[in-house]
Amino acid sequence: MRPARHRARAFDAAVCLLLLFMPFWMGAIGGYTELATRIIVMGLAAMSLNFLLGFTGVLSFGHAAYFGLGAYGAAMAIKYLDAGTLPAIGLGVVVATFAAMAIGALIVRRRGVYFAMVTIAFGQVFYFLAFRWNAVTGGDDGLTGWHRLPINFGFATLDIFGNDKAFYYFALAVFAVSVAAMAKLIDSPFGRSLTAIRENERRARFLGVPVEFHIWLSFVISCLFVSVAGALYALLNNFTDPRALRFDLSGNLVIMAVLGGMRFFWGPLIGAAIFVALQDYVSSHTENWMSVIGLVFVLVVRFFPRGVLGMLRGGAKA
Amino acid sequence: MTVLQVNGASKRFGSLVAIDDVSLTIEPGELRAIIGPNGAGKTTFFNLVSGLFAPTAGSIKFDGRDVTALPPEERVRRGMARTFQITEIFPELPVADNIRVAVEIAAGYRLKPWLGAAARAVVAARVDELLDMGGLSDKSDVRAGALSHGDQRAAEIMMSLALRPRLLMLDEPTAGMGDQETYDIARLIRRLHRQEGLTIMLIEHDMRVVFNLADRIMVLAEGRVLAEGAPQEIADSDKVQAAYLGKAAA
Ligand SMILES: Nc1ncnc2c1ncn2[C@@H]1O[C@H](COP(=O)(O)OP(=O)(O)OP(=O)(O)O)[C@@H](O)[C@H]1O
Ligand SMILES: [Mg+2]
Numbered sequence: 312m313r314p315a316r317h318r319a320r321a322f323d324a325a326v327c328l329l330l331l332f333m334p335f336w337m338g339a340i341g342g343y344t345e346l347a348t349r350i351i352v353m354g355l356a357a358m359s360l361n362f363l364l365g366f367t368g369v370l371s372f373g374h375a376a377y378f379g380l381g382a383y384g385a386a387m388a389i390k391y392l393d394a395g396t397l398p399a400i401g402l403g404v405v406v407a408t409f410a411a412m413a414i415g416a417l418i419v420r421r422r423g424v425y426f427a428m429v430t431i432a433f434g435q436v437f438y439f440l441a442f443r444w445n446a447v448t449g450g451d452d453g454l455t456g457w458h459r460l461p462i463n464f465g466f467a468t469l470d471i472f473g474n475d476k477a478f479y480y481f482a483l484a485v486f487a488v489s490v491a492a493m494a495k496l497i498d499s500p501f502g503r504s505l506t507a508i509r510e511n512e513r514r515a516r517f518l519g520v521p522v523e524f525h526i527w528l529s530f531v532i533s534c535l536f537v538s539v540a541g542a543l544y545a546l547l548n549n550f551t552d553p554r555a556l557r558f559d560l561s562g563n564l565v566i567m568a569v570l571g572g573m574r575f576f577w578g579p580l581i582g583a584a585i586f587v588a589l590q591d592y593v594s595s596h597t598e599n600w601m602s603v604i605g606l607v608f609v610l611v612v613r614f615f616p617r618g619v620l621g622m623l624r625g626g627a628k629a
Numbered sequence: 630m631t632v633l634q635v636n637g638a639s640k641r642f643g644s645l646v647a648i649d650d651v652s653l654t655i656e657p658g659e660l661r662a663i664i665g666p667n668g669a670g671k672t673t674f675f676n677l678v679s680g681l682f683a684p685t686a687g688s689i690k691f692d693g694r695d696v697t698a699l700p701p702e703e704r705v706r707r708g709m710a711r712t713f714q715i716t717e718i719f720p721e722l723p724v725a726d727n728i729r730v731a732v733e734i735a736a737g738y739r740l741k742p743w744l745g746a747a748a749r750a751v752v753a754a755r756v757d758e759l760l761d762m763g764g765l766s767d768k769s770d771v772r773a774g775a776l777s778h779g780d781q782r783a784a785e786i787m788m789s790l791a792l793r794p795r796l797l798m799l800d801e802p803t804a805g806m807g808d809q810e811t812y813d814i815a816r817l818i819r820r821l822h823r824q825e826g827l828t829i830m831l832i833e834h835d836m837r838v839v840f841n842l843a844d845r846i847m848v849l850a851e852g853r854v855l856a857e858g859a860p861q862e863i864a865d866s867d868k869v870q871a872a873y874l875g876k877a878a879a
């Protein structure tokens with residue numbers, strides 16, 4: 312193995328260790344377990360967006376729609392169908408993925424800003440639906456009157472409701488499975504065909520890649536995993552509201568990915584950690600937390616266009 | 630069976646007729662050069678054959694089947710491969726990965742989410758073989774965008790070869806190269822043609838290369854076929870001397 316590869320492996324191991332013990336060291340630096348869970352959940356959302364953005368080269372400003380569908384799907388399954396935790400997540404993901412399949416088919420021929428614009432437009436449709444359809448979605452007030460339930464594995468019960476560390480480790484397990492699946496895909500022939508599209512769409516096409524179909528697949532996969540994050544987000548808050556679907560969340564996911572470094576597999580997780588921690592810390596001092604994050608974002612992108620990981624790792628690639 | 634048969638192809642861009650009623654037939658194993666002054670329509674002709682644009686009129690048959698309405702990727706699947714006048718590669722990926730993508734697609738793996746060890750080994754061996762053929766073995770880890778111009782063109786040719794094409798189209802493979810690089814590329818093309826029996830369509834401005842390699846030559850000028858024949862006939866043609874070589878000298 313080449314030295315760069317060794318370094319990448321060592322970095323993977325470091326990230327895994329940090330995540331494994333996050334609820335314990337979080338307290339030491341002034342955080343709390345729920346904050347750690349939020350980092351995991353938003354990290355998963357940003358990494359999922361980055362499957363499309365960083366590894367296929369396609370910018371979406373509409374991923375909140377699928378995040379929100381995952382959130383509402385899971386919340387409604389628990390509230391209206393008495394579903395268990397895992398089936399509830401599953402339902403949210405299935406609903407979001409079908410929506411992504413349909414909408415993806417409509418937008419996949421657009422490129423660049425045009426693609427980004429249509430993703431916003433379609434995203435807002437779901438926002439208004441959640442906002443207006445009071446009877447089912449709770450409208451502006453959000454979907455309340457439910458909470459996540461302990462998971463019964465038959466031989467044991469995991470109390471993710473009463474024990475916030477238990478919920479952290481449940482979220483981490485879901486995160487790990489999702490992220491491992493994405494890593495595997497990126498490092499596969501299919502994943503390389505996506506990177507090829509990012510690098511040079513014309514060359515990819517003239518090697519025999521049906522570019523639109525591959526972008527569609529990448530979009531659907533990206534939306535599927537972002538909806539997993541959305542479902543976890545609803546469980547984390549025991550609540551969901553239309554903001555989980557709104558385009559500013561889509562924008563925040565893009566900021567996280569770019570801030571951390573979208574060419575790096577772990578970049579969006581780092582970006583999400585910085586974003587969520589800053590948001591938590593700054594918002595307890597001022598209403599205007601978004602300006603602070605905006606400033607940090609502009610400074611990082613201005614001086615380190617490859618993001619925080621690009622800065623930390625010099626020329627080395629993830 | 631005839632590899633490529635173009636019948637009365639035309640292409641307009643607004644009022645400009647870039648290709649005007651061009652027909653051509655290429656037999657298996659043939660190396661056909663296409664020459665003509667700048668703006669003659671050579672690249673546009675490649676674009677019609679490879680499917681980047683649809684022709685305004687005419688038809689294109691590949692291996693006896695009409696492909697006029699097929700998208701580029703489908704023509705590639707049937708055995709057409711091409712390079713571009715301005716090199717098209719994957720600049721941020723290492724040279725080996727540029728070739729690997731092509732090898733994996735050629736093997737039909739483009740949708741595979743994983744590969745077994747045996748398949749990976751076959752892919753790796755083929756990548757090494759192509760790197761070697763292109764003289765790129767010692768640069769396999771280099772970012773393709775950081776290669777010299779000549780090596781980038783060699784990499785692009787190797788990516789096209791990875792597809793094991795029935796017809797290879799090269800658009801000015803030696804453009805912008807020094808004498809040594811031009812010689813290396815010409816030798817590679819000769820080898821592909823003579824030893825591997827590859828059918829090749831070659832756009833080229835360097836007349837030494839053209840007259841050394843081509844079985845037949847088609848001369849385009851202002852979108853029309855000015856002359857077509859064996860190298861000696863073309864060299865002796867007054868029409869070509871006047872319209873093409875005359876203009877180039879002026
Ligand atoms: N996409 C396009 N849109 C409009 N005009 C075009 C397009 N492509 C080519 N043309 C025009 O068609 C004509 C033929 O161009 P083409 O690139 O085919 O010439 P060429 O023979 O390859 O020239 P060169 O030797 O300089 O590469 C030129 O006048 C060019 O400006
Ligand atoms: Mg040209």
